[in-house]
Amino acid sequence: MKDDEKKALEKVRNIGISAHIDSGKTTLTERILFYTGRIDSVHEVRGKDGVGAKMDSMELEREKGITIQSAATYATWKDKEINIIDTPGHVDFTIEVERALRVLDGAVLVLCSVGGVQSQTITVDRQMRRYNVPRLCFINKCDRVGAEPFKVIQQLREKLRLNAAAIHVPLGLEDRHEGVLDIVRNKAWNFAGANGEVPTEVDVASLPAHVLKEAEERRRALVEAVAEADEAIMDKYLMEEEIGEAELVAAIRRATVARTFCPVLMGSAYKNKGVQLLLDAVRDFLPSPLEVSNVALDANDDEKEVTLSGSPSAPLVAYAFKLEEGRFGQLTYIRVYSGTVKKGDMLLNTSSGKKVRVSRLVRMHSNELQDVESATSGDIVALFGIDCASGDTFTDGTVKLSMTSLHVPEPVMKLAVAPQRKDNVQNFSRALSRFQREDPTFRVENDDETGQTVIAGMGELHLDIYVERMKREYNVEVETGKPRVNYRETIGSRGKFDYTHKKQTGGQGQYGRVAGYIEPVEEGGENFEFVNEMVGSAIPPNFVPAIEKGFQEACQAGALIGHPVERVRVVLQDGTAHLVDSSELAFKVAAAGAFKQAFPEASPGVLEPVMCTEVQVPTEFQGSVVADMARRRGAVVNSTQDADNATLEIHVPLSEMFGYSTSLRSMTQGKGEFSMEYLRHDVAPRDVQEQLVAEENGKQAAKKASA
Numbered sequence: 001m002k003d004d005e006k007k008a009l010e011k012v013r014n015i016g017i018s019a020h021i022d023s024g025k026t027t028l029t030e031r032i033l034f035y036t037g038r039i040d041s042v043h044e045v046r047g048k049d050g051v052g053a054k055m056d057s058m059e060l061e062r063e064k065g066i067t068i069q070s071a072a073t074y075a076t077w078k079d080k081e082i083n084i085i086d087t088p089g090h091v092d093f094t095i096e097v098e099r100a101l102r103v104l105d106g107a108v109l110v111l112c113s114v115g116g117v118q119s120q121t122i123t124v125d126r127q128m129r130r131y132n133v134p135r136l137c138f139i140n141k142c143d144r145v146g147a148e149p150f151k152v153i154q155q156l157r158e159k160l161r162l163n164a165a166a167i168h169v170p171l172g173l174e175d176r177h178e179g180v181l182d183i184v185r186n187k188a189w190n191f192a193g194a195n196g197e198v199p200t201e202v203d204v205a206s207l208p209a210h211v212l213k214e215a216e217e218r219r220r221a222l223v224e225a226v227a228e229a230d231e232a233i234m235d236k237y238l239m240e241e242e243i244g245e246a247e248l249v250a251a252i253r254r255a256t257v258a259r260t261f262c263p264v265l266m267g268s269a270y271k272n273k274g275v276q277l278l279l280d281a282v283r284d285f286l287p288s289p290l291e292v293s294n295v296a297l298d299a300n301d302d303e304k305e306v307t308l309s310g311s312p313s314a315p316l317v318a319y320a321f322k323l324e325e326g327r328f329g330q331l332t333y334i335r336v337y338s339g340t341v342k343k344g345d346m347l348l349n350t351s352s353g354k355k356v357r358v359s360r361l362v363r364m365h366s367n368e369l370q371d372v373e374s375a376t377s378g379d380i381v382a383l384f385g386i387d388c389a390s391g392d393t394f395t396d397g398t399v400k401l402s403m404t405s406l407h408v409p410e411p412v413m414k415l416a417v418a419p420q421r422k423d424n425v426q427n428f429s430r431a432l433s434r435f436q437r438e439d440p441t442f443r444v445e446n447d448d449e450t451g452q453t454v455i456a457g458m459g460e461l462h463l464d465i466y467v468e469r470m471k472r473e474y475n476v477e478v479e480t481g482k483p484r485v486n487y488r489e490t491i492g493s494r495g496k497f498d499y500t501h502k503k504q505t506g507g508q509g510q511y512g513r514v515a516g517y518i519e520p521v522e523e524g525g526e527n528f529e530f531v532n533e534m535v536g537s538a539i540p541p542n543f544v545p546a547i548e549k550g551f552q553e554a555c556q557a558g559a560l561i562g563h564p565v566e567r568v569r570v571v572l573q574d575g576t577a578h579l580v581d582s583s584e585l586a587f588k589v590a591a592a593g594a595f596k597q598a599f600p601e602a603s604p605g606v607l608e609p610v611m612c613t614e615v616q617v618p619t620e621f622q623g624s625v626v627a628d629m630a631r632r633r634g635a636v637v638n639s640t641q642d643a644d645n646a647t648l649e650i651h652v653p654l655s656e657m658f659g660y661s662t663s664l665r666s667m668t669q670g671k672g673e674f675s676m677e678y679l680r681h682d683v684a685p686r687d688v689q690e691q692l693v694a695e696e697n698g699k700q701a702a703k704k705a706s707a
Contacts, residue, residue, distance in 0.1 A: 501590035527567060
């Protein structure tokens with residue numbers, strides 16, 4: 001790589017800002033944009049001026065005061081170019097964090113000085129580890145009542161097992177929070193101006209004695225933590241030699257990039273304190289694209305791993321990590337890992353094998369677009385009008401490399417949806433198609449059995465947001481409800497039939513008689529079996545297939561709740577045919593009548609789908625989860641434990657699991673996770689069957705009344 005290319009890349013920082021909901025990520029990003037000159041004035045997330053934060057560009061985000069979609073921007077701080085992605089904090093939008101961290105070189109983990117390490121903090125930490133992302137921690141809201149930043153650091157060490165230590169000591173807390181003391185450089189700062197835009201150095205010697213004592217103790221703890229992660233500092237620490245500022249800064253950078261240490265900064269974004277020092281830390285401690293190892297798979301060499309050089313003059317490799325429907329077509333966000341892409345270039349999509357032309361290349365500033373002629377290694381930009389999927393890799397055609405795929409969590413909640421008006425069906429379909437392309441955790445299923453359109457997602461808020469977006473963006477009013485459970489009906493004993501179908505209308509009539517019995521098939525056998533035990537030709541052989549088909553069709557809707565009947569064997573023993581009036585149709589109708597005759601005598605019952613559910617929870621919540629599952633008729637079949645977490649394997653009826661994601665979060669302070677897959681259909685308890693039959697009878701009565 002050329003020296004000028006190296007120097008250019010050394011100035012780039014790609015960072016994400018992630019945290020638990022309401023920790024102040026978007027407020028922090030707003031201040032960063034203001035101090036770096038990207039915006040002229042500061043607006044609040046729930047501001048009274050109706051403008052809202054720059055990075056919350058969606059109307060719904062400004063109304064609800066939450067981030068729903070990750071938003072990209074860029075800024076310049078001193079000599080560094082910083083690409084920033086602001087991500088949602090709510091667990092329902094976790095895919096936005098996932099794909100942002102997939103393409104970033106570093107991150108800022110924001111924590112509330114009162115709330116500390118919370119449920120989504122743990123999830124974000126897991127995602128950062130999955131993609132080997134170095135991070136800084138910023139303890140925000142030091143102005144809040146109850147602020148305890150050093151307690152939060154202890155939680156980082158205990159709950160997240162991070163080698164974390166403070167590089168700041170706050171100058172006062174709660175309503176007395178004035179600024180911070182940088183214990184690495186031994187400089188204190190407060191922040192003057194209407195929006196804290198003037199960092200002002202304070203004479204350290206003038207600080208109260210208790211602050212200086214605290215700073216001395218925290219610096220010792222900092223050196224000890226860095227020594228654990230860096231051999232050069234460890235040697236000096238053991239020899240009790242003095243460690244200078246430059247040595248400590250260099251060691252913190254090495255250990256942060258290596259992910260063996262996590263510097264912790266403090267401040268209050270809302271009160272405009274400490275943000276400029278955080279930008280300095282991003283510049284000083286987080287890696288440039290040159291310091292991060294990125295691996296691709298070579299399709300021409302049996303998927304062999306290839307480490308990308310990151311050079312702007314190398315073959316192009318770019319990864320599409322996010323799709324968005326823009327005003328002028330699909331907007332594809334890409335991270336360029338090596339090479340250079342220019343407007344007008346032809347690119348090869350190595351995932352689909354198709355070639356596409358770059359008609360327009362833009363840099364994003366929230367929802368604003370700035371056209372650029374080219375983008376090089378380390379850049380995060382967007383392409384217009386490119387047909388691709390999230391996770392596709394683009395090259396210049398000289399290599400056939402693919403970046404490793406994104407981790408996509410499985411949806412945990414389903415909702416049945418339908419447009420209120422028939423003339424909205426087309427817009428309804430367009431909306432669902434677009435949302436599926438944009439969001440890998442949003443799924444749409446068309447249930448052939450129930451006729452319902454079912455959407456699946458990460459939680460109630462996730463699905464509610466999409467229902468609201470259909471109304472606002474596509475003018476489609478949507479009816480929602482629980483998805484129908486795919487029950488089945490079955491029989492428990494033998495039931496005999498001897499049924500004659502006879503119909504005379506003048507001319508040729510219809511006649512067919514069938515006799516025999518139905519009986520249950522053991523679980524694991526065929527859902528439907530037909531056995532012909534007739535002796536002789538009481539019924540001509542050419543009518544037997546019609547009889548079998550008649551019984552099969554009769555099994556499509558049972559008499560109890562109208563669901564398919566399974567695990568049934570039909571045995572045909574006798575029958576009668578008429579020389580003129582018998583036909584395939586007559587025997588098909590006779591078979592349907594015979595099944596209705598025998599079914600009530602064969603101890604009919606309802607089968608309900610049972611799911612194999614895996615629940616992962618911190619050990620302290622295990623008892624509550626097991627008790628709740630017992631109320632849901634679940635049975636724990638296996639459990640394993642490690643130091644902190646329990647994993648439970650539970651068999652539970654699907655009908656009891658609607659809304660479970662919300663219940664689990666409330667029971668476990670948001671720390672529990674679960675996944676489900678279909679296991680089998682089991683016989684439902686008598687009280688459940690009676691309730692289902694009563695509901696079906698009520699529906700049938702209502703239909704008759706309205707007819």
